[in-house]
Every structure is written in structure tokens, then in C-alpha cells.
Amino acid sequence: MILVANAAALAALWPRGEDQLVIYSMMGPARALTAAFTARTGIPVTYINLEGGPMQARLYAEGDHPRWTVAWFTGEAPMAALDATGLLARHAPDDPEWPDAPFTDLARSLLPADRAWLPTRIGLGAAFVAAAGSPAPGRSWQDAFLHARAPGLLSPVSSGGAYPVLATILAVATGSGRSLLLGSRSRLRIFPSSSLLFEALRSGDVSFAILPSETAFNLRRRDRRLSVTLPVPNTVLPDVIGVSPHASPTDRKLAAQFIRFVLSAPGQALLGRDTAAALGWPPVTNAVPDTTLPTLPVDLVHLPAGLWGARQDEEIGWFEREVAR
Structure with missing residues (x-):
């Protein structure tokens, strides 16, 4: 059954x-x-x-x-x-x-x-997904945020699944993650649901979306016109x-x-x-990695689960007050 x-x-x-x-x-x-x-x-x-x-x-x-x-x-x-x-x-x-x-x-x-x-x-905590016709962002957080026409984010206020992306930006983005978000606030587009973000990505209303890697690769699996770039550094x-x-x-x-x-x-x-959520890399040596995925990056940060879980309300509150307003 x-x-x-x-x-x-x-x-x-x-x-x-x-x-x-x-x-x-x-x-x-x-x-x-x-x-x-x-x-x-x-x-x-x-x-x-x-x-x-x-x-x-x-x-x-x-x-x-x-x-x-x-x-x-x-x-x-x-x-x-x-x-x-x-x-x-x-x-x-x-x-x-x-x-x-x-x-x-x-x-x-x-x-x-x-x-x-x-x-x-x-x-991985974050991946850049660009639509056909949009230039693929580089792997640098700084370049992606400061030079993109309209980066797209799923709101962590309305979707708990978006918090890992926010935590990744705040923890490992080159320079200050908060500064990058504040500096791109006028161009940053924030969506209350995945479906609206995906539609904006496909229509070109956003130049690229920042998503957890499993979500990003599943999107590309369904639409090969999308490109996925893994920023560095990144989180596990x-x-x-x-x-x-x-x-x-x-x-x-x-x-x-x-x-x-x-x-x-x-x-x-x-x-x-x-499993829709599991398009990632095997954690065991006796399994063959998916051939459609790139090599797992080595510049990875493991965020302490208890610490970042406890900070979730604080960080989302800051995002809502300072970025999404």
C-alpha cells in the first residue's frame, strides 16, 4: 500500500x-x-x-x-x-x-x-537559474547581485522553503550578504509563491532566480532552455x-x-x-552521481543546523522590514 x-x-x-x-x-x-x-x-x-x-x-x-x-x-x-x-x-x-x-x-x-x-x-543552498535569452550570471555573488537587471527571489516570509537561500546569502555571499541585498533592493524582485517566480523567470521578467540547487535542477529537467550556475562559495x-x-x-x-x-x-x-526534492548528489560512495549534474563544488560551508534554525525568525524579520518593504 x-x-x-x-x-x-x-x-x-x-x-x-x-x-x-x-x-x-x-x-x-x-x-x-x-x-x-x-x-x-x-x-x-x-x-x-x-x-x-x-x-x-x-x-x-x-x-x-x-x-x-x-x-x-x-x-x-x-x-x-x-x-x-x-x-x-x-x-x-x-x-x-x-x-x-x-x-x-x-x-x-x-x-x-x-x-x-x-x-x-x-x-546546495543556492543556485542561479537563468532563462533562455538571458545572460547566465557568473559564479560570483557580487557580480550576480550588482550587475543583474532583475534578480528574482522567493519570499522567505511567505515560503519556509525559501529560508535556506536567504541563510546562504547572509552567511557566505562575498562581502556582506545584507549589503548585497540592500544594494540591489531597487532591482530585486520578490515573489510570494514558486509558481509566480517560475513564470517570471520563463517570461524574462527576471534575469535570473536564486533557488536551492535541487529546485533549480528540477526546473532545468522540465525545461532545458534554462541554465543553472552554482555560485561560490555555497552552503550544503x-x-x-x-x-x-x-x-x-x-x-x-x-x-x-x-x-x-x-x-x-x-x-x-x-x-x-x-523524488522531486532529491535531484542532488549521492551521499554514498557506492552510488553513481546523476550525469546531468555538474561536479559537486569543493568551496562549501556547512551551516550549524541548530544555530541557523534558531535565527530563522530574526533573519526573516530583517528581510521583511529592510528588503521586502
């Missing part, structure tokens, strides 16, 4: 059967991946997918009485927040039930000290997966099987083709 639920459907409760894995996801639909897992293991999957805000609200509302076993997100900040409130299982390095995959050096550097989550894909924005501390021993074993499958070479291949 594979179920992709929307917000309306979540009002109804479903009975928990034996040996059923319940996944709460912000990753987008993953039908082929979950179907392949069920075919291989015989374990049925209930897969609930929502955007960040509604999903986080649901997780905290369920609290210590969760209906989920696995949580799967883009970005570490939501996981760090769950972990800080005791809503993620923590694992010792030698825990035999917690998967130990052949991680790349970069992926292994992302593992939290309490091993409460694992990376399932590597993305991994997809991460964790398990409820309230899961039964049986459910923890089911979760471990699913995570091992996702981190396997077949799982990674399916992940790159199937």
Missing part, C-alpha cells in the same frame, strides 16, 4: 496494521521508491507528504504520541529542532540497528554527534532522515530497512529519478 496524502486527507485517522511503515515527508511524492521498497521487503508504506510549515505543525501537534516512524526532510534545521525537543531517536556510533552506509567524506562530516539523522542526498543543504524515539522495536527495524534501501545504489538511483 502506498498513500500520498494532502492536508485535507490528513483529517482522517487510519488504522495502523502490523509491519507498516509510516513516513512523514517534505520531499515530494516518492511513488517509485516506496513501491520498490515494498516489492523488495514486503513492508507496506504509508507516505504522508506536506510542505514544511504544515508538516512541522503536524509533527509538533502529535508530540509524544506520534503516528509516524520516519521523518524525511530537505535541510537539517527542521531535524535539529525536532531533536532539541526530544522528538528524534538518538543513536550510539556502534548501534547495530542504525544504518552505517559507505558515506562520502562530505556526507560523513554532516553527521550530528548524536546521530539523530542521516543524509540521504546532498544539495542535505536531505536528511530520522526516526521517532517513540517507535516500537519492530517499527525501528522497519525504519532501518527503509533507510538502508534509500542509501543503497538502487535506492539512490530511484531517488534521483522519482
Whole structure:
């Protein structure tokens, strides 16, 4: 059984059967991946997918009485927040039930000290996406902001998924990220929704858009007239997966099987083709990178998940007052 639920459907409760894995996801639909897992293991999957805000609200509302076993997100900040409130299982390095995959050096550097989550894909905090007919921006933050006719941004005020881009600009943009945003404020175009930003990009109303790399590469997959440039320096924005501390021993074993499958070479291949949010680089050495992606840059910064998650309201408030006004 594979179920992709929307917000309306979540009002109804479903009975928990034996040996059923319940996944709460912000990753987008993953039908082929979950179907392949069920075919291989015989374990049925209930897969609930929502955007960040509604999903986080649901997780905290369920609290210590969760209906989920696995949580799967883009970005570490939501996981760090769950972990800080005791809503993620923590694992010792030698825990035999917690998967130990052949991680790349970069992926292994992302593992939290309490091993409460694992990376399932590597993305970047920002990418420049230009439409056909628009000159592709260079890789320099300074040049992109100061010389572009009309850079486009998704508003972090209206979309939680836009915060990683803002955090990347503020943390690593050459010079001062705040100065770049303020200096380009008269030309910067800010959109309340992804659909409006994408339409402006395709029509040429913006010269380029700044998006998380996974979103950028998925856009290019659908429209080959778009070009993607990865600015440097950049931040790491991994997809991460964790398990409820309230899961039964049986459910923890089911979760471990699913995570091992996702981190396997077949799982990674399916992940790159199937899950909309996961068009990134494999975190494991036994998987083949997507040939449509460039080489993963080396000039990367790993932002402390807890720190930047805690600063989210402050930074978005500053953006709303000073840039979006």
C-alpha cells in the first residue's frame, strides 16, 4: 500500500496494521521508491507528504504520541529542532540497528554527534537559474547581485522553503550578504509563491532566480532552455532522515530497512529519478552521481543546523522590514 496524502486527507485517522511503515515527508511524492521498497521487503508504506510549515505543525501537534516512524526532510534545521525537543531517536556510533552506509567524506562530516539523522542526498543552498535569452550570471555573488537587471527571489516570509537561500546569502555571499541585498533592493524582485517566480523567470521578467540547487535542477529537467550556475562559495543543504524515539522495536527495524534501501545504489538511483526534492548528489560512495549534474563544488560551508534554525525568525524579520518593504 502506498498513500500520498494532502492536508485535507490528513483529517482522517487510519488504522495502523502490523509491519507498516509510516513516513512523514517534505520531499515530494516518492511513488517509485516506496513501491520498490515494498516489492523488495514486503513492508507496506504509508507516505504522508506536506510542505514544511504544515508538516512541522503536524509533527509538533502529535508530540509524544506520534503516528509516524520516519521523518524525511530537505535541510537539517527542521531535524535539529525536532531533536532539541526530544522528538528524534538518538543513536550510539556502534548501534547495530542504525544504518552505517559507505558515506562520502562530505556526507560523513554532516553527521550530528548524536546521530539523530542521516543524509540521504546532498544539495546546495543556492543556485542561479537563468532563462533562455538571458545572460547566465557568473559564479560570483557580487557580480550576480550588482550587475543583474532583475534578480528574482522567493519570499522567505511567505515560503519556509525559501529560508535556506536567504541563510546562504547572509552567511557566505562575498562581502556582506545584507549589503548585497540592500544594494540591489531597487532591482530585486520578490515573489510570494514558486509558481509566480517560475513564470517570471520563463517570461524574462527576471534575469535570473536564486533557488536551492535541487529546485533549480528540477526546473532545468522540465525545461532545458534554462541554465543553472552554482555560485561560490555555497552552503550544503542535505536531505536528511530520522526516526521517532517513540517507535516500537519492530517499527525501528522497519525504519532501518527503509533507510538502508534509500542509501543503497538502487535506492539512490530511484531517488534521483522519482523524488522531486532529491535531484542532488549521492551521499554514498557506492552510488553513481546523476550525469546531468555538474561536479559537486569543493568551496562549501556547512551551516550549524541548530544555530541557523534558531535565527530563522530574526533573519526573516530583517528581510521583511529592510528588503521586502
